[in-house]
Amino acid sequence: MTATTGAGFSARASESRGLFSGIASDAAAAGRVTRYATPKLGGYVVLTALGLLAALIFARPELALIAAPFAVTLAVGLALARQPDVRVHVEIDRERVLEGDEIEVEVELDARDSAPRLELLVEIPPGLELVDGTNPLALRLEPGDERTLELRFRCARWGAYRLGDVHLRARDAAGLLAWEQTLDRAGALRVYPRPEELRELVAPRETQLFTGNRVSRQKGEGLEFVDLRPFAAGDRIRRINWRASARRGDLWVNEFHAERNADVILFLDSFADARRGGTGTLDQAIRAAASLSERYLLDKDRVGLVNFGGVLNWLRPGTGLMQRYRIVEALLNTEITLSYAWKEIDVLPRGTLPPKALVLALTPLLDDRAVSALLDLRARGFDLVIVEISPLPFVEPAPGASGELALRLWKLRREGLRSEYERAGAPVVEWHEGTPLTAILEGVSASRRHARARA
Amino acid sequence: MLATAAVLAVSGVAIYGALEADRVGLLVLALGAGSVVLLVYGLALASPPAIVAALAGVAGSWSASAWTRGAGAPGGTILAAAGIFVAAELAYWSLEQVSVPDEAELVARRAAGLAARGALALALVSFALAALDLHAGGGLVLEAVGVAAAVGLLALVLVLARAGHEVPER
Numbered sequence: 244m245t246a247t248t249g250a251g252f253s254a255r256a257s258e259s260r261g262l263f264s265g266i267a268s269d270a271a272a273a274g275r276v277t278r279y280a281t282p283k284l285g286g287y288v289v290l291t292a293l294g295l296l297a298a299l300i301f302a303r304p305e306l307a308l309i310a311a312p313f314a315v316t317l318a319v320g321l322a323l324a325r326q327p328d329v330r331v332h333v334e335i336d337r338e339r340v341l342e343g344d345e346i347e348v349e350v351e352l353d354a355r356d357s358a359p360r361l362e363l364l365v366e367i368p369p370g371l372e373l374v375d376g377t378n379p380l381a382l383r384l385e386p387g388d389e390r391t392l393e394l395r396f397r398c399a400r401w402g403a404y405r406l407g408d409v410h411l412r413a414r415d416a417a418g419l420l421a422w423e424q425t426l427d428r429a430g431a432l433r434v435y436p437r438p439e440e441l442r443e444l445v446a447p448r449e450t451q452l453f454t455g456n457r458v459s460r461q462k463g464e465g466l467e468f469v470d471l472r473p474f475a476a477g478d479r480i481r482r483i484n485w486r487a488s489a490r491r492g493d494l495w496v497n498e499f500h501a502e503r504n505a506d507v508i509l510f511l512d513s514f515a516d517a518r519r520g521g522t523g524t525l526d527q528a529i530r531a532a533a534s535l536s537e538r539y540l541l542d543k544d545r546v547g548l549v550n551f552g553g554v555l556n557w558l559r560p561g562t563g564l565m566q567r568y569r570i571v572e573a574l575l576n577t578e579i580t581l582s583y584a585w586k587e588i589d590v591l592p593r594g595t596l597p598p599k600a601l602v603l604a605l606t607p608l609l610d611d612r613a614v615s616a617l618l619d620l621r622a623r624g625f626d627l628v629i630v631e632i633s634p635l636p637f638v639e640p641a642p643g644a645s646g647e648l649a650l651r652l653w654k655l656r657r658e659g660l661r662s663e664y665e666r667a668g669a670p671v672v673e674w675h676e677g678t679p680l681t682a683i684l685e686g687v688s689a690s691r692r693h694a695r696a697r698a
Numbered sequence: 699m700l701a702t703a704a705v706l707a708v709s710g711v712a713i714y715g716a717l718e719a720d721r722v723g724l725l726v727l728a729l730g731a732g733s734v735v736l737l738v739y740g741l742a743l744a745s746p747p748a749i750v751a752a753l754a755g756v757a758g759s760w761s762a763s764a765w766t767r768g769a770g771a772p773g774g775t776i777l778a779a780a781g782i783f784v785a786a787e788l789a790y791w792s793l794e795q796v797s798v799p800d801e802a803e804l805v806a807r808r809a810a811g812l813a814a815r816g817a818l819a820l821a822l823v824s825f826a827l828a829a830l831d832l833h834a835g836g837g838l839v840l841e842a843v844g845v846a847a848a849v850g851l852l853a854l855v856l857v858l859a860r861a862g863h864e865v866p867e868r
Binding site for chain 1: 753
């Protein structure tokens, strides 16, 4: 194992030595070499045997002559067949990338002995696409040959992948025997969702005690003017409003809104995923959660995550770059896990949902457990905003009139659900694939402002 | 490309056998044509047993053709044997390409190797035909061939059984 430095976050290098060779220090990583007879060997044996036996039985010499080249190939091929000795070194230039980025994988081959035909396959996990290079590949290596194969992959989908497993198959010169080995050299590749640019965020109704970028309703240190009051002992001179003081004949000071941070909990519903082709509601939710967490953290808010699905995960609210990485790592591990366990929101520890937190739910509203949990949250007084990731683009109605009717009923039921949330005081905004998230958030913010103005 | 070449080689042997046959030419042709169809099937579905059956079939068609002409092996056997051998090599090469294609340099080397093996097969069969004077047919020579067949078969089965074993990395 060696380590090198390279572009990007970090570099990883892995070496598998002893592939098809006689050294076994890294046997666990290199895996076992399996030798087997190829179909060609079986075929040639059958043809030889048939030819010779038929020649004897039917007394036909030409059959023996036809079998002769096959017999000679078998004899010479098997006598000369040797296990190849090739060493393989796999290097990935980065281990953390953003969705859509490209990574380069270098496979270095060092032949200690000849490999007349070496097939090499770098296992590509779903979510990565080969954009440059040949995979799989069959090549010939002479003793002492060193080859470097460069493969370029595009990271098409977010996720945590294992990349670097190499499958090797070598054949002897006659193609009668084959040796196979899998090199378990996979390293973790983390493809982070590419954050969307958000112009506006949903402002939490309540702020917390720590300094931040949000204008609090409380008075304190800040920039936003709120009121005037008479001067009191201990007030700083620079806070005196000289114009108001001159007009009133007494000293008056300015008061400001305090600037505080807020707690934001991203509630990710991973009970169900409506999916078609390469995309689905969970993908949308993950990307949105990544974008939102990044942006709220930039605004010095504390951000937490509740991953509510078949498996319940949560991250306590926190700030800073580390928290951003924690959230993204948690998002990468999100998957739909089938579970019939009833998870009440009460099972969440108190610290997971701090008081006065804004709960921003990203849900397709497909699973009753998530639907009820959100209603429970609202009943407990949390400031709740629901971004409904519409599953409609991923749903195809069943053929026929009954299918159409079922779809209409299902849509009506969803309308009813939205009304229920709105009656409970939790705005629901429907987000269709292709619509920028920022537009959705602006809509939510506007509706909250109007609601506050009406109140 | 390789599969087409294999089919052409087998077709050539089948047609040659039918043309050379003194009688029952149609039967020889039918046997050869069946082998060609079987080979096409085997190559299309990447089925090694079908390829073996096709090669055995075309060898049988040539043998039937030779039988119509007498007891000994005709001179055309040299071409037929080399043709069947080259067809087999091409067919198995074609099967390998289904999973992983060769890079250009390897294709060139393998093509050269195949040409050399074809030439060697031609020389080997010519030499055998001349040295053993198989035109006479039968007798001690064929008995020796039979014994060689039995011993060779046993040896190859043993080799196959050993080859199937998994070898842990040393």
